[in-house]
Amino acid sequence: MALSTVLLVSAGLFLRSLVNVSRVDLGIAIDRLVTFELAPRLNGYTPPAVHALVERAETALAAVPGVSRVSASTIAL
Numbered sequence: 001m002a003l004s005t006v007l008l009v010s011a012g013l014f015l016r017s018l019v020n021v022s023r024v025d026l027g028i029a030i031d032r033l034v035t036f037e038l039a040p041r042l043n044g045y046t047p048p049a050v051h052a053l054v055e056r057a058e059t060a061l062a063a064v065p066g067v068s069r070v071s072a073s074t075i076a077l
Contacts, residue, residue: 050074 016042040050
């Protein structure tokens, strides 16, 4: 009985912490934010070709009217 009570209290505190974390203002306006993912290596791109593709995508996206900033990141696998 004591173990069940401890587990229930711990779960409740954990859920409360998750709710509090979701309410933290990160300083990022996400109402006009667009994100997407590319997987060029799955299509046979080499590392230099991946770099060139990312640069072309950044340039093309920056040219779209209304776009104020473009950013890219890569994850080494």
